[in-house]
Amino acid sequence: xxxxxRGVDDRLSIARTVAWAxxxxxxxxxxxxxxxxxxxxxxxxxxxxVPGDRGLRVATSLTAGLNFLRGQMFTRVHNxxxxxxxxxxxxxxxxxxxxxxxxxxxxxVFQVAQGFACLREHQLLSGGAWFGDWLAKLRLAEGxxxxxxxxxxxxxxxxxxxxxxxxxxxxLERRLPEARLAPLVxxxxxxxxxxxxxxxxxxxxxxxxxxxxxxATILPILLDCHxxxxxxxxxxxxxxxxxxxxxxxxxxxxxx
Ligand SMILES: [Zn+2]
Numbered sequence: 001x002x003x004x005x006r007g008v009d010d011r012l013s014i015a016r017t018v019a020w021a022x023x024x025x026x027x028x029x030x031x032x033x034x035x036x037x038x039x040x041x042x043x044x045x046x047x048x049x050v051p052g053d054r055g056l057r058v059a060t061s062l063t064a065g066l067n068f069l070r071g072q073m074f075t076r077v078h079n080x081x082x083x084x085x086x087x088x089x090x091x092x093x094x095x096x097x098x099x100x101x102x103x104x105x106x107x108x109v110f111q112v113a114q115g116f117a118c119l120r121e122h123q124l125l126s127g128g129a130w131f132g133d134w135l136a137k138l139r140l141a142e143g144x145x146x147x148x149x150x151x152x153x154x155x156x157x158x159x160x161x162x163x164x165x166x167x168x169x170x171x172l173e174r175r176l177p178e179a180r181l182a183p184l185v186x187x188x189x190x191x192x193x194x195x196x197x198x199x200x201x202x203x204x205x206x207x208x209x210x211x212x213x214x215x216a217t218i219l220p221i222l223l224d225c226h227x228x229x230x231x232x233x234x235x236x237x238x239x240x241x242x243x244x245x246x247x248x249x250x251x252x253x254x255x256x
Pocket of ligand 1: 228239
């Protein structure tokens with residue numbers, strides 16, 4: 001009897017698991033489809049503004065590059081610091097000071113603001129005012145028009161490059177106290193890494209080399225990498241040796 005009951009329980013358990021898997025896969029498919037639909041809409045919006053039918057390629061390249069950069073920036077100011085200095089009891093743990101998702105959202109908002117500033121500085125796509133909203137929709141999805149994000153973007157938009165960088169480091173350090181222990185040079189290299197990502201997505205390789213030169217002026221040692229020779233890499237790629245496009249902790253520390 002007990003065996004028969006276990007058999008029923010087992011079948012119920014399997015049925016629940018399969019049903020949950022169906023719900024999850026359906027939810028996942030819906031999510032992927034809605035994401036793909038949004039991506040297509042944004043590509044069409046880009047093509048309506050810029051001749052050349054490059055919308056999908058630009059959106060894909062920016063997504064690969066900015067996803068990667070956001071993750072690397074988080075690693076530099078959190079994981080690398082913990083690895084180097086340990087979990088100091090004076091520093092609030094990540095769960096208290098701000099979740100990883102919150103910190104990455106802050107990095108993302110900065111990337112959007114910096115990306116638009118890059119477009120204006122270099123008069124790319126004729127400095128199109130639409131690009132700010134377009135990039136925000138691409139990167140911040142449904143959260144892009146939330147009032148807090150709008151306020152943050154508006155604040156960054158009023159600042160010059162140095163002020164924007166400083167505001168970003170202050171915001172990040174408020175959320176993540178250990179970010180104070182990251183090499184300061186990372187805050188100077190990161191905005192230019194975002195710029196590089198934007199110009200690579202727009203196939204402006206001349207400007208990409210110029211931006212890399214500006215980074216090398218800030219951190220000359222990056223020219224010493226025998227693997228990548230400090231060349232701009234495709235969006236989403238990285239040099240396993242030095243960390244290009246956002247250099248490893250030891251390379252950043254070589255400047256201090
Ligand atoms: Zn390298």
